[in-house]
Amino acid sequence: MNTAPGIQSTSLHFREGSSDKVYQAAIEPKDDGYIVTFAYGRRGNTLTTGTKTPHIVTLQQAQAIYGKLVASKTSKGYKPDGESATPYQQTGREGEDSGIRCQLLNPVDESELQRLLTGTSHCLQEKFDGRRLMIRKQGDTITGINRRGIVVAIPEPIRLAVSLIPYDVLIDGEAVGDTLHAFDLLELDGHDxxxxxxxxxxxxxxxxxPQNQSALRWVSTSIDPNDKxxxxxxxxxxxxxGVVFKEVDAPYNPGRPNSGGPQLKFKFVESASFVVIAINSKRSVTLGLYDGDDLISAGNVTIxxxxxxxxxxxxxxxxxxxAFLESGSIYQPVYQGKRHDIPASECATDQLKYKVEAKAA
Incomplete structure (x- = not known):
């Protein structure tokens, strides 16, 4: 723990109805000066991180920025949290392109479930409701990489768990809060x-x-049809x-196939990523999706x-x-939040699951 004079950190919370949000701020030493970092999001989720200082500043400047940041949050209803803040490890490379790309999944239709469950070509895993996160360990340097290949900060518990691995590794997984649910090993001890x-x-x-690590867990996998x-x-x-089906004999191919592929997902709850194309009255926005090169409306959602x-x-x-096939609008939308890890170009109509119309007698 850093005990240098003037170093500060705080964890704030905002609770109202079903909302339970966390905001963390800290002054951290860097090189010959200081930076002000922040992390925010829903409690229990992996937080979005960043810095309020575009470059290194003096301690006095950092304290002024930090004080203004905390004051702005408390004025909006945030209160000091009784729980200690979970620090996020930042390398200074956040926002850089790592050059690494993850393998993305296509959805599978319900009509394919029987084949995938009873066959032996695919294994089954739980689909976690978190954020895609790859972790690379190179010597003492541990780097987080999101689904777009961008370097991101990682929770300290995950960093500590990965640091116990005695080899250089590149692990792919899904982060939920301060836990990485690991499902793939791409590099080990210098071997691809x-x-x-x-x-x-x-x-x-x-x-x-390592065993008994709450912050780093491998994903349970079923192979036998009965177990699946x-x-x-x-x-x-x-x-x-939902669940994920992975072809047991397939290599790891970065990117997303145009259709199908060796890794497929089936979601029990429908969700999709949209682009905000209009702001309406009464806290409502219009959602848009790309249909080819055209950005079309997919209905409204209340914030x-x-x-x-x-x-x-x-x-x-x-x-x-x-979604309604005729209009393309979604039915009973529920806003979940912003997606910083998905580009607008991926918000396409092929994400939608449409209502099955009853056939005329």
């Missing part, structure tokens, strides 16, 4: 494993991750987000009081029951 079978990479993951069916039913009955109204062009996540 991407061309190896998924089942072999996952086996390597099991022996690489049981895991699928349990996930559905316990209101999990809850515990969320800031997003600006035009912002990418947001919205849950919904289904």
């Amino acid at each position: 494993l991407r061309e190896r079978r998924y089942i072999d990479r996952h086996a390597g993951l099991l022996v690489t991750i 069916v049981e895991s699928y039913e349990e996930s559905r009955q316990t209101n999990r987000e 809850p009081p515990n969320h800031e109204i997003p600006l035009l062009g912002t990418v947001v996540e919205v849950r919904y029951l289904y």
Whole structure:
């Protein structure tokens, strides 16, 4: 723990109705000066991070920026949190392109479930409702990388857990709060494993991750058809987000196939990423999706009081029951928040699940 004079940190919370948000701010030493960092988001989720200082400043300047930041949050209803803040490790490279790309999944139709559950070509895993996060360990340097390949800060518990691995690694997973649910091992001790079978990479993951680490866990995987069916039913009955099917013999191919592919997802709850194309009255915004080169309306969603109204062009996540094929609008939308890790170009109509119309007798 840093005990240098003047170093400060705070954790604030905002609770109202179903809202439970956290905002953390800190003054941290860097080189010959100081920076002011922040982290925010819903309690229990992996937080969005950044800095309020574009360059290194003096301690006096940092304290002024820090004080103004905390005052602005408390004026909006945030209060000091009784819980200690979970620090986020920042390397100074946040926002840089790492050059690494993750493998993205396509959705699978419900009609394909029987084949995937009862066959032996795919294994099954739970789909976690978090943020995609790859972790690279190179010597003493541990770097977080998001789904777009951008360097991001990581929670300190995850960094500490990864630091216990005695080799250089590149792990792919889903971050939920201060825990990384790891599902793939791409590099180990200087060896690139991407061309190896998924089942072999996952086996390597099991022996690489230290045991009894709450911040770093490998994802449980079912291979036998009976186990897959049981895991699928349990996930559905316990209101999990969905399941993922992975071809056991497939290599790791960055990017997303135009359709299908060796890794598929099936979500129990529908959600999609949209672009805000208009701000309406009564805390409502219009959502847009790309249909080819055209940005078309997909309906409106109300922004809850515990969320800031997003600006035009912002990418947001919205849950919904289904979409109408004729209008393209979504039914019963529920705003989930901003998505900083998804570009607007990926907000396309092919994300939507449409209402199945009853056939005429």
